[in-house]
Amino acid sequence: MTAPATLALPALTTSGPITEAQFDRLRRDRLEDPERLGRVLAERQRRPVVRGDGRLMIVAADHPARGALGIGTDPMAMGDRYDLLQRLATALARPGVDGVLGTPDIIDDLALLGLLDDKIVVGSMNRGGLRGAAFEMDDRYTAYDVPAMVRAGVDFAKVLVRFDLDDPDTVVTMEATAKAVDAAAAAKLPIMLEPFLSRRVNGRVVNDLSTDAVIASIAIAAGLGGSSAYTWMKLPVVEDMARVMAATTLPTLLLGGEPAGDPDAAFVTWRNTLALPGVHGLTVGRSLLYPHDGDVVAAVDAAADLVHG
Template identity: 45%
Template structure:
């Protein structure tokens, strides 16, 4: 993969971090914003980069794959250079680094809000808000905020997260900013490990709970997985939805193909993908991004829009 961040460019980032912290506020204020969330095809394609903030560093069998920050930024800059990539979803540190690198001009930027449920922690379901809040998202001129809502009926941490997400939805709506809620139903297996529930009933329940959060749903979007029965699951809401990429699989072509049917659902407006395109098995980020872009283009061309 070509290095889109030269030694000189990376050193300048490090120097700005140490010597001119005010450069970050200047970059937020100066960023050219996109005219609207959706592109000319009526869709949105975002690259996700908020996993490290929750301590989730593993992918593709490498427990520290996402720990190397220069490598992560290089992959993000490569992905953002694709003409079909509309923007990024990330934690404050990553967003600010991309701003200082000049990679977010004209891009949609969604700030990640609750990253307190650390990967592997006993309190992982208690996803406290430790990143952006609605006020900072508005002050930084971002297009919206994203929150993770993992639902486990046997973990009391879910209730705290529900309350926090409801408050964030209301606060973002007061600023007329997108609230992207990612409701994912989980249970613990016999070993205690969290396992995503992918059955229709669990996904429908998660979607309906998330749709009703806050004092208004006017600015709420849902971020949901592709599934075996999208006709039933995605009929649960009129809210705009984006499909999440999930954990990178060895057979990326099959994984991308699996997204296609869900992407054709009338409420689905786009795709938010992280590790699948940033850390493909063959290391070719540009080709992985292009494959995801092509499946979204095809779905939008054959859908109801």
């Protein structure tokens, strides 16, 4: 995969797996039969979170609910829900893709479209810290909560927890996260924490991706809640990942981030990091759903091969 000169998004190169008739049924269900969603979720064919080689390839699509719609030079790339669903359907159909991470609206769409059988469903919990908002660090739990995930048969929970030592709202998010970890442990629901040390630079929240900062964020996050029995980590790939992974015994998935730079270099970095003890797979969204060349199949297949190959 070779990066073009710009980050402008080409058209999706695979034909859409979802037909207009299926989208029409989805809209009619939303309008006329909202109770069908509960029936579909209850009848969904579920799978163990860990099976086979013990590694996971999860496609992430929880960005829109935080108002983060941009990819590269297109600030509204993820604003077209039908296009996003087509990309997710393409990804979920590929061998080696274990599941999807999303907010309830996206998970519900995918369920109604019949795309979640034998897939791990990861529910995104906190979306209150909208990107660019004055209250961004007060990241309240405004999407899934644990009882809702248990009712819907969600298999895994995910939270973002950023620590800004200059922002008093951080402790509000920490307390809410500790309660979420406790609730997940009580429900025997795995929960992955995505921690960062963060600060505001010219009014914008920026995550510190230095090795020491990532290690410190892991230490803080791992101590949240009364039990770590069901806690996982979701971590960025930074310099000296061997030191980073030495900071925790918790099972860890790697995150992808926004597409930038040379995708080949990103894949090499993922490959090297996946070989470290404690790393059990990838949770990647925009880099695979919106690749530079538009070829979702090739991007997803390459990532799944890194995880399972």
